[in-house]
Amino acid sequence: YNAIQAIIQMEEKEPMIVQAYIQIVLARCIGKMELVEKSCVGSDDLIYRTVSYVSGNFRKKFSLEEMAHDLGVSKYVLSRVFSKTFHRNFNQYLNDARLSYACTRLVNSGDTILDICLDSGFDSQRTFNRVFKERYRINPSEYRKLKR
Incomplete structure (x- = not known):
């Protein structure tokens, strides 16, 4: 509880400090959890497979239809x-995954914004800048300066 309160009350969130607090919380929780073999954890569940698919493929170009085909469901079911x-x-979900990855790269690498946007799965820097600004209300270079 104290670790979560500390994170909430931080005026400026320092990633390393937040990570340390989260590790404390997880260390306390792990002992209370029952370990389950991975093969038993909803691997046939569509939500689990959806999250896994996006996590493993967000850097590539793919459509809802292609994803639905690969998962063996209709695009309407997947859309729901x-x-x-x-x-x-x-x-929106795919762009969130791409933006999250891009933000990490903006803060932790010296790569160009163009390289980061293309590596994150966006078709162009123009699209990346538009989506980024819609989500964070600043452009990628301002975000990089602010977070460093």
């Missing part, structure tokens, strides 16, 4: 999973 489970559509 995104809206009901994640409260966003496929493109």
